[in-house]
Amino acid sequence: MGFGVVHGDGDPKLLEHGVVKTRSTEPMPERLLQLFNGLNQVIVDHAPDVMAVEQLFFARNVTNALAVGQARGVVLLAGAQHGIPVFEYKPSEVKLAVAGHGAADKQQVQSMVQLILSLDAIPHPDDAADALAVAICHVYSSRLGRIASRQ
């Protein structure tokens, strides 16, 4: 599972990105525990104010959706245990916020992530770059939200 941590006051700044890996040979409960522990470490390291996750519509079938849902449940639980509000964004919202249009392709989104965070290269692996795009989306969306609420 990819993750990205950004500082969101002013221009987004990269703090950390990476993936929490689990061993596919392990039983599912053990893999979920590895995921939970890895994500908790990121939360403890950075004490984020908010979490943002992608809303999932892509699940190809019911079996896949169950598996993805299991991992997602562990992610949402980690946020709730630390009292961190969790925001959700549709893939099209992420693309719109980061690349300027909701049908942007993966390469365009990743290039914009690199540009926005002033990085020398596109963040790797892809899952981490995708997670950073969601984080940037939240920074931009919440900023617009704050401005709008002043009107």
Added chain:
Amino acid sequence: MGFGVVHGDGDPKLLEHGVVKTRSTEPMPERLLQLFNGLNQVIVDHAPDVMAVEQLFFARNVTNALAVGQARGVVLLAGAQHGIPVFEYKPSEVKLAVAGHGAADKQQVQSMVQLILSLDAIPHPDDAADALAVAICHVYSSRLGRIASRQ
């Protein structure tokens, strides 16, 4: 979410049954936390040797499967955190083990749960009775497994 706790040496004996309730008006992360905390309380109270859950095939659509998967992920995580092995049984396996045939209806299964546990009435609510059926299925299946492995 229904749960049932049985003592499985010899004839299964009922220790506790019930449901962990969550408030449908709460955000999903908060509901998953309520589920996790409630299940952890049951685990701490009884220190079970094993957990048994039903394998899910019923999810009506992808959205439903995602939601069910999220709750299930939290359940599997709770088992893994306590080092408790989690066994899975198909609904047909539960029906076969408890009621004698894999196409038994809900009423037959619940009546057999009552009979096997020597209860005055069918356990309520339905979700708790269903959970007890899965627990009984594991007791019977693991007993057969032990016998078979001696051959």
